[in-house]
Every structure is written in C-alpha cells, then in structure tokens.
Amino acid sequence: MMKIEAIIQPSRFESVKDALREIGIEGMTVTEVRGHGRQKGHTEVYRGREYTVDLLPKIKLEMVLPDELANRVVDTILKTAKTGKIGDGKIFLSRVEEAIRIRNEERGENAL
Amino acid sequence: MKCVGWKCSFNLVLVLGAILLAVVPLSAQQAPASATPEISKALNEKLTQLDKDVKAAQSAGDNAWMLVSAALVLMMTGPGLALFYGGLVRRKNTLAIMMQSFALMALITVLWALVGYSLCFGGSGPVIGSFEHAFLKGVGAEPNPDYAGTIPQATFMVYQLMFAIITPALITGATAERMKFSGTVLFLTLWFLVVYAPLAHMVWGKGGLLNAVGGRFPCLDFAGGTVVHISSGVSALVCALYLGKRTGYPKQPMPPHSLVLSFIGACLLWVGWFGFNAGSALAASSLATSAFVATHFAAAAAALGWCASEWLKNGRASALGAISGAVAGLVAITPASGFVGPMPALAIGLIAGVLCYLMVTKVKAIFGYDDALDAFGVHGAGGTIGALLTGVFAQQMINPIFGVGKDVGGLDGHWGQVGNQLVGILIAWIFALVGTIVLLKITDMITGVRVPEEHEIEGLDITQHGEEAYNLEA
Numbered sequence: 001m002m003k004i005e006a007i008i009q010p011s012r013f014e015s016v017k018d019a020l021r022e023i024g025i026e027g028m029t030v031t032e033v034r035g036h037g038r039q040k041g042h043t044e045v046y047r048g049r050e051y052t053v054d055l056l057p058k059i060k061l062e063m064v065l066p067d068e069l070a071n072r073v074v075d076t077i078l079k080t081a082k083t084g085k086i087g088d089g090k091i092f093l094s095r096v097e098e099a100i101r102i103r104n105e106e107r108g109e110n111a112l
Numbered sequence: 113m114k115c116v117g118w119k120c121s122f123n124l125v126l127v128l129g130a131i132l133l134a135v136v137p138l139s140a141q142q143a144p145a146s147a148t149p150e151i152s153k154a155l156n157e158k159l160t161q162l163d164k165d166v167k168a169a170q171s172a173g174d175n176a177w178m179l180v181s182a183a184l185v186l187m188m189t190g191p192g193l194a195l196f197y198g199g200l201v202r203r204k205n206t207l208a209i210m211m212q213s214f215a216l217m218a219l220i221t222v223l224w225a226l227v228g229y230s231l232c233f234g235g236s237g238p239v240i241g242s243f244e245h246a247f248l249k250g251v252g253a254e255p256n257p258d259y260a261g262t263i264p265q266a267t268f269m270v271y272q273l274m275f276a277i278i279t280p281a282l283i284t285g286a287t288a289e290r291m292k293f294s295g296t297v298l299f300l301t302l303w304f305l306v307v308y309a310p311l312a313h314m315v316w317g318k319g320g321l322l323n324a325v326g327g328r329f330p331c332l333d334f335a336g337g338t339v340v341h342i343s344s345g346v347s348a349l350v351c352a353l354y355l356g357k358r359t360g361y362p363k364q365p366m367p368p369h370s371l372v373l374s375f376i377g378a379c380l381l382w383v384g385w386f387g388f389n390a391g392s393a394l395a396a397s398s399l400a401t402s403a404f405v406a407t408h409f410a411a412a413a414a415a416l417g418w419c420a421s422e423w424l425k426n427g428r429a430s431a432l433g434a435i436s437g438a439v440a441g442l443v444a445i446t447p448a449s450g451f452v453g454p455m456p457a458l459a460i461g462l463i464a465g466v467l468c469y470l471m472v473t474k475v476k477a478i479f480g481y482d483d484a485l486d487a488f489g490v491h492g493a494g495g496t497i498g499a500l501l502t503g504v505f506a507q508q509m510i511n512p513i514f515g516v517g518k519d520v521g522g523l524d525g526h527w528g529q530v531g532n533q534l535v536g537i538l539i540a541w542i543f544a545l546v547g548t549i550v551l552l553k554i555t556d557m558i559t560g561v562r563v564p565e566e567h568e569i570e571g572l573d574i575t576q577h578g579e580e581a582y583n584l585e586a
Contacts, residue, residue: 044367045426047436047486048473051365 001096001109002070006061007033007089008081013059019080023072027112028063039087058089064096066109167262171255174262177396178271184387185274189213189281192384195377196439197285198581200485203369204571205289206581212284212296216277219297220304224273231309232272233259236319238328240310245269258318260394271391276312279340280304285487286348289366290358292563293576299555307343307547311540315339322536324513331536332506332513332521332529334403335392337447337499338540345492346544348483354552355561357482359568371432378435382411385442389449402510403449407442410449410461414441417465425473433469440468440490444498451506451513451520460501464494496537503533 008016013030020028034055041054065073074091082088101111194213198206220228227246233256235242245251248269256265280300287296314320315333322331322338333339358366368374389407393400418437419429444464445457452460472489483489506521506529508514519526555561562568567575574580 045422045428045430046367046432048469048477049362049367051367 001064001099001112002067003062003064003094003096004070004073004077005092005094006077006081007035007058007091008061008077009083009088010057010059012081012083012088015080016061016077019076020073023076025063025065025069025073028061031060031062033058033060037087037090056087064099064112066112171262174260174395174397175264175267177400178260178263178267178391178394181387181391182267182271182274184384185271185278185391186217188381188384188388189274189278190217192377192380193278193281195373196381196435197288197374197377197485199370199373199375199377200285200368201288202366202571203582204573204580206369206373206573207579208293208572208576209284209288210581211293211577213281215293215297216281216300219301220277220280221273223301223304224269224276228276228304228309229269229272231305232276232312233269233317236317237313238319238321239314241313241317259316262395268394271394272312275336275340275388276304276308279308279336279344282340282344282487282491283348283351285485285491286352286483287355288484289572290355290484290562290568291351292560293572294559295555295561298559299551299561302551302554303347303548306551307347307544308339311343311543312339314539315536322539329532329535329539330514330529331499331532332451332502333447333499333536334450334502334511335389335446337443337495337502338536341443341446341491341495342499342537342540343544345488345490345495346541347548348487349481349492350545350548351552352481352483352488354549355482357480358484359565361482362480368432375431375435378439382438382442385411385446389442389446393450399450399511402453405454406449406452406457407445409454409457410441410445410464411438412441413458413461414438414444414465414468417441417462418469419465421466421469436472436486436490437465437469440464440494443468443491443494444501446495447499448502448505451502451511453507453510456501456505456507456523460498460505463501464497467497468494496541499533499537499540500530503530 006016010032017028034057036054036056039056041052041056044051044053061077063073070093074093077091098107099109099111100107190213194210197213198210201209225248227243229248229251230243230245231241233241234244234246248266251265251269253264253266255261255263256268259265260268280303283300283303284291284296314322314327315331315338317323319326321328322333324330324332331338360366385407386404390400390404393403415434415437418433418440422433423429441461441464444460445452448457448460468490471493472483472486476483476486476489481488502521504522506513507523508516508518508520511520512518514520521529552561563572563575
C-alpha cells in the first residue's frame with residue numbers, strides 16, 4: 001500500500017478531484033494548509049504598514065492506495081495540478097504498513 | 113449654540129398674524145356692533161388654541177427626529193465603533209476591545225444620570241456646569257429654552273448622553289491590545305468627569321468660554337470637533353505614549369484580524385453620523401438637512417482622498433483605506449457640518465482624507481508611537497483640521513449663528529473666526545494633554561494601566577475577561 005500526499009494550488013483542486021473520480025478514486029482526505037517552497041510570498045499593506053506573507057494557502061490531498069493504483073493517481077495529479085509556474089506544489093509517496101477499518105476491523109487492502 | 117429654532121417661531125407669528133388680519137375685518141362687518149367683544153374673545157381663544165396646536169405639531173416633528181438621532185449616535189458606539197476597532201485588533205483581543213466600548217455604554221449612562229448631564233449643561237459658568245440637574249432633577253417633558261426650545265429636555269439630555277459615550281470609547285483605539293480592563297474603566301470614568309464635562313460645557317454650555325453665542329472666544333463647533341474628536345484624539349496620543357508600544361511592535365506583524373468586521377463597523381459609523389451631525393441642529397429643520405448633506409459629501413470625498421493617496425503610493429486602493437478615509441472625513445466635517453455648504457464639505461473631506469492618510473502612514477512611523485488603531489491619526493488630526501477649516505468655510509448663508517447679516521467665517525470675509533477656532537483648538541489640546549497625563553498617573557497608582565507582558569502575549573480576551581471571541585472547540 002502506498003500513501004500519496006499531494007500539496008497543490010487551491011485553484012487546481014476541483015479539476016484534480018474530478019480527474020481522480022474519473023479514474024475511479026473515491027476516498028481522500030483534504031486539508032487547507034499554508035506553506036511555501038521556492039515560491040515567494042506577497043506583501044500586504046495595512047494603513048501604510050507592510051507585511052510580507054510567506055506562508056501561502058495550499059490544499060493537501062492525502063490518500064492510501066493499493067500499489068498498482070499509485071502510479072496512475074500520480075500521473076493524473078501531475079497532469080491536472082500543473083500550471084507550469086512556481087508554487088504548483090509537490091507529491092510525496094511513502095509505504096504504508098497496515099490499514100485498519102475501524103467499523104469492522106478489516107485489515108490490509110480490504111480496508112482501503 | 114446648537115439651537116436655531118427662531119426661524120420656525122418667526123414663521124409661525126407671520127402665519128397667525130395673516131389669519132388675524134384676514135378674519136377680523138370680515139367678522140366685524142357681519143356682526144352687530146354690540147356682539148364684537150364676544151366674537152373677538154372667541155377668536156382670541158381659537159387663536160391661542162391654534163398657537164398651541166402648531167407648537168405641539170412642531171415639537172412632535174422635532175422630537176421624532178431627535179429621538180431617532182439619539183439612537184443613531186448610540187449605534188455608532190455599539191455596534192459601529194466596537195466592530196470597526198474589533199476587526200482591526202488581533203483575534204486574541206477582539207472581545208476585550210468590543211467590551212471596552214460596551215462597558216462605556218453602561219458606565220457613562222449611569223454617570224450621566226447622576227452628575228454628568230448637570231456638569232455639562234447645568235448652570236452658566238465659563239468652564240464647568242453645576243449640580244443644578246444632578247440626578248436629572250428638573251429634566252423632563254418641558255423643553256429647556258437655553259438649548260432646545262421645541263423638544264423635551266429629557267430628549268436633549270439623552271441625545272447628548274450618546275456623545276459622552278462615544279468620546280471616551282474612541283480613546284480605546286490607542287490603548288488597544290495592552291491596557292488593563294480595570295485601568296481602562298477607572299481612567300475613562302475620571303476622564304469623562306475631568307476632561308469631557310468641562311470641554312462640553314465650555315463649547316456648548318450656556319455661558320461657556322468657547323460658546324459660539326456669547327462666549328469669550330466664540331468657537332464654532334456644530335457637532336463636536338473639539339469636544340469629541342480633538343479631546344479624544346489628543347488624549348489617545350498621550351495614552352499611547354504613556355503606555356508604550358505593544359510587545360513586538362513594530363517588528364512583529366500585527367495585521368487586522370478581520371477587515372470584514374471593520375468594514376461593517378465603518379458603514380454603521382457613516383450612517384450613525386447623520387444622527388451625530390444632522391441631529392445637532394436639535395430640530396427637524398432645514399439646517400438639519402444642510403448638515404446631513406455636508407456630512408455625506410465630506411465622507412465620500414475623504415474616502416476618495418485616502419484611496420487616491422494609497423493608489424499613488426502603493427499602486428492599489430485598499431478597503432481599509434477607503435473606510436478609514438470615510439471616517440476621517442466624517443470626523444473633519446463634524447464641527448463644520450452645520451455651517452458649510454456642499455462644495456466646502458467636499459473640500460474639507462478631501463483635505464482630511466489626504467492629511468489623515470499621511471498622519472497614520474508617515475507621521476506615526478517617523479515618531480514611532482504606537483497608536484494601535486490610529487485614534488490620534490484620525491480623530492486628533494481630523495478633528496483639528498476640521499475645526500480650523502470650519503473657521504475658513506463657515507457661511508452665514510448656511511447658518512447665521514452670529515445674527516442676521518453678520519459674517520461667520522473666512523468665506524464671508526470674517527477671517528478673525530480662524531483665530532477664534534485656533535483658540536478653541538489650543539484650549540482643547542492643552543486640556544486633553546494635561547488632564548490625560550494627570551489622570552493616567554492617578555490610575556497607574558490605583559489599578560495600574562498596563563497588563564503584564566505574558567498576559568499581553570496570551571491576549572486580553574482570556575486574561576482580562578476569561579473568554580474567547582472565536583471558540584474553535586465550541
């Protein structure tokens with residue numbers, strides 16, 4: 001099982017979600033997050049005082065998938081989340097040892 | 113000085129006179145000579161009744177407008193100012209700043225009933241009122257012809273109370289995010305008695321030193337440029353200097369936590385200001401209309417002035433700039449509103465918008481004081497320039513305050529009025545400066561004024577009031 005964490009532009013979120021549904025992905029956890037990589041922040045001015053805002057709003061998607069699905073999902077996110085500009089975000093993949101469904105204690109891929 | 117009821121009474125006399133002339137000869141022809149005394153007696157009774165009815169009708173109209181105005185001015189403090197200031201602080205101090213405005217709504221009201229009204233509007237001394245109306249003695253349905261001859265004195269009393277509430281509330285903008293609640297309550301109670309009451313009496317009270325009608329230095333202040341805005345704004349500066357900067361200022365970012373709240377607050381202030389300025393005519397008169405129009409125009413011009421300055425400097429016009437500009441314009445037009453026409457109102461607004469923008473963005477940065485929400489930059493500076501420009505733009509065509517045919521301000525050719533305005537400004541500044549320093553020292557000795565640093569970091573909502581504005585676990 002693989003865990004995919006994708007941090008993407010908020011403006012691309014709807015397209016990514018739709019594209020994932022088309023390839024049959026139904027479960028995901030979504031969080032509104034703030035952060036930055038190489039993208040510079042912006043400046044806000046309140047009554048003449050300037051504030052540099054480094055941490056920019058992003059969307060984080062998390063999902064755990066059977067190994068054979070992971071590559072397709074990564075490809076789909078790459079295709080739909082890309083705008084080509086700095087700040088498009090990142091995808092992290094990691095191995096997951098176990099998954100348990102709380103309702104009936106199913107384990108492994110059956111629990112996904 | 114706020115009362116200009118003579119016009120209506122004069123018209124009334126004309127109308128009644130005309131009726132009398134038309135009716136009397138006609139009746140004399142019809143009736144036999146012997147019946148004349150009875151007829152004229154009946155006519156007299158009828159006229160007396162008519163006179164009474166006309167007065168009652170005028171009083172009803174004026175009273176309706178003044179009660180609405182009083183409610184509008186209360187709305188300026190809560191929710192207007194509370195939301196405006198509440199949005200500008202960081203989220204951990206939201207309730208604390210709103211609570212300060214609300215506490216004043218309750219506190220000043222009680223003080224007003226006990227002695228406040230009497231100290232402002234009792235007696236006829238040059239500096240302070242008397243205890244004549246303490247515990248609201250003699251304040252009821254009968255008008256007080258010294259101030260407003262057509263409305264119950266109780267209406268005048270409750271209308272003036274709303275001004276006494278908002279004035280100390282304005283100061284909390286400078287002490288925001290670091291002053292103790294106990295210290296705030298004590299200081300502003302003392303401040304109301306020692307600074308506000310004498311200034312209100314000097315400018316508006318019968319026999320007051322600065323009263324436009326009969327004062328030693330006739331100072332024009334229609335709705336409170338000196339009494340409300342200079343006094344609170346200058347005191348705010350003293351408070352900011354005495355308290356010192358907020359922990360982390362100016363290095364740590366302290367952006368407003370919700371401009372949406374501030375936006376709603378500012379719009380409520382704008383609407384409420386019609387009660388503040390147009391209500392200061394103390395009648396539903398054409399002068400009230402004139403003040404209403406001037407108020408609105410100045411607010412609009414000032415919003416544009418502030419936005420244009422920002423646009424030139426930053427390449428953008430901000431929402432906070434637009435609402436701050438409107439408030440600055442409303443402050444500046446306050447003393448002038450009942451004396452100037454719409455075109456001077458536009459000029460006053462525009463000047464105030466640009467000046468206050470420079471005050472809060474440039475002057476504050478140069479001197480480094482932490483006037484957290486710009487109570488001095490907007491009310492002190494806007495009030496001062498407004499009071500000065502009132503002397504320039506006031507016209508007898510709008511309000512013949514010094515008598516029919518007598519020049520009022522610079523536009524009329526009476527430039528000496530600018531000098532009178534300067535005296536008023538100077539006295540208000542000195543009074544506010546000295547009074548505030550002394551009262552802060554006294555407060556500091558009794559309750560202390562500033563919260564400990566760890567409380568400031570944790571936020572005043574939790575440390576001063578034991579609650580949170582935004583309870584995420586609820």
